[in-house]
Amino acid sequence: MMPELLGQGRRRMLIGVFALICAEGAAAGAAAFATRMLFNALHGQQSLPTQPMALLAISGLLIALCRVAARTRGERMGQHYALDIRHALFNQGTAMSVSDVSARRAGYMSLRFVGDLTAFRNWLGLGLPRLLAAVVLIPTTLLVLGWMHLPFIWVVAPLFLAALMAIGLGGLKLPSMQRRVRSRRAAIAADMAERMPIAPELGQLGRRSLEAKRIDRRSRRLISAALTRVRHAEVLKSVPDMVAGCSAVAVIWIGSRHNLDTGTIAGALSALGIALKPMRDLAGVWNHGAAFSAAHKKCVAALQRPRRREAPGGRQLARNRPLSVSFVDTVLPPISGLNARISAGSRVKLAGANGAGKSRLMNALAGLDTLDGGAVTLNGENLADLSQGSLRRSIVRIGSNPAILKGTLRKALTLGLDRRPDDGRILKAAGKAGLDAMLESADDLEYTVAEGGRNLSAGQRVKISMVRAMLSRPGLILIDSSAAQLDRSGIQALADWVAHQNATVMASEQVNLPSELFDQKITLDQRQKTSVTQTTLPMRMDA
Structure with missing residues (x-):
């Protein structure tokens, strides 16, 4: 079963991230008002007031702390979810039949534990927090602008809306692009996982140039798909920068037409900066969401594959007796x-x-x-x-x-036993099995065995x-x-x-x-x- 996205305490973590983003928005709004007061003082050639300066400094510090805390919390949330997915995939693997596991290419199995887990982690660690930041900080910007001078909203809000629509509509293409990149990356991973263990033999068979051409061909297709996706995502990220320039011009123009003081115009320009980063991050949110969607479909399919029929707490066989x-x-x-x-x-x-x-x-x-x-x-x-x-x-x-994990010879000889016997008993059994020569040439039971016993005959x-x-x-x-x-x-x-x-x-x-x-x-x-x-x-x- 697929782990719940906001299960295992992750809902509480997300609420914490939301609270930090709200605090960041409040601090950014306070910084904009402090900027207005300071510019008004400068324009009137007055001495700089202490309170707005302190407020500006404290706001900057609070914004920095909130961003660090929100990012850390988001990453913890993503890592916890990736851990749950890792457990679910491994438990599914242990419950599958050996014939079903052997039918899967090694590269595709490893991709579930590496590439897909990155997509899951990034959606909770980066995607959702950035989406929440946009939901909080973009309205905060409009609220601050309206508070300073209501007409600012009438010219800036349509520009923001146009940017959000462009990002939303453009982002609809990202899921298919993400699936294409993922599919081609998976094919290369599977090819390399299959060929690297037998690379010396392939070279001896004269297939070096043929396999190199295959790698080049698949890599060119992957590079083409990846560049298309990156180019599209970067175009979407550039939309907020264009809108920010237009919004700044509109704010200055409104300020000039309405004879607003310099401080109000400077404060409004400062407020525009609140929305710039979260709006730019929205393109990344689409990208993370597309990767999450593709990985989620594959992971659900993997977790729905047939499992061996197991009986939890099933019947027990009599021990130390021959079986019919x-x-x-x-x-x-x-x-x-x-x-x-x-x-x-x-x-x-x-x-x-x-x-x-x-x-x-x-x-x-x-x-x-x-x-x-x-x-x-x-x-x-x-x-x-x-x-x-x-x-x-x-x-x-x-x-x-036999199943052999990397470790000592002692570990290899006793893997799967309910209780590990003492070294004397292990050495006696090893002697009966004919491992005397190996034990004499190696460092007894401390000899390091490679994964899968690859360094053994x-x-x-x-x-x-x-x-x-x-x-x-x-x-x-x-x-x-x-x-x-x-x-x-x-x-x-x-x-x-x-x-x-x-x-x-x-x-x-x-x-x-x-x-x-x-x-x-x-x-x-x-x-x-x-x-x-x-x-x-x-x-x-x-x-």
Whole structure:
């Protein structure tokens, strides 16, 4: 759900900003009257009165303080809203299925967290406060002018109205311009996010010049759209300057025709300055509003994407016990109509050609993917009714793509565990998994692991997932085909560990674990209507 714009105390912050803008308007009006009194004193060759001078100085200080306070409050308001959006997007991401997340380009996902958040922050931090400033300070200017000399209003108000209409009508084009810039910027972000991680390989494939031309082509389109938007916005910002000049001429002309004193004319000219900045900022308000509107539509669409069915406070599985698994007319493309039962404690070899659905089946069992139809039960409980915490504690997955955040090796080996074990236990499990050589060459558990484990080999990442499994007490062990990247000693270590586990095991045939470990074999075949062949193996040997 999209966070409320003025929720979480932001309405109160906005009221505070409005109060500060009103105080700024009052101080600006007082400064205009003080200016009139001082100019009258100068024109009459009198000594300068102390009170108007003090009032002018205090007004200037108050205006400065109010602007700083309003801008700070507005920025805090914008940052708080951006934080709420960030939480909403991340929570949505954690609730999406892995297949849906993998279907999104990395650049577009990062844009939600960078470009769009800037648009949200700027609308609350700059757009709304500046809109309020215009609403308060432009009428304040007219009020001060009318107080000084009523005819001033009759000539200045039409000029202000013309400027506001020009800015309003011209601003109608900004949303489409903003969407065009945003779309082209997103395309470049997605292209760069896709290509930078494999830039050396692209160079080796001889694609450097081709990719450079692609970047140039997209960048030229982005630059063209950005310049068009900036030019249009700057034209709108220049309208108040033209109107200010015309208004100043009108004030002087009225003053001359009506034989007004110099102080009144100077005060009126000073009052015109009150409206100049907020009127100029209105073009920026349109720009921020257009960016906010485009980002809001995309963010709403992102938050409405399908989520995995989760059961808050759902059912719990019995811990430290092997799980039975049943597939009932399970539909999970490319798998359709899968029916099979795996008894608790069984060890199943999962076979099938590439693309048969083995990895997606394991994703679904781990609670990371959503079924398109049918059901999966664990110990008789529907998978959709089980809590994420229960699935995390009862099911482990071994493969070359475990979730790894940048940090120490200790953090990588224990990520996802309810409680971090002591270093002795971690080192013992790492030794069993075959990470001895890595621990000897690195700074033990303080070794820095890059994001995603990029500075580790595929086999080392598999062993990290093995250590996590060893430090858990799972009821179901899933061994993905990517675990085949283990070396011979790693395969043997995995086989030895599996043989001693009181858990149900499902392992991809590609991992090449010893056949005597298994008692069942499930073969997924897209060519067959049933999509599965389940056979019982002749014998199973436990080490």
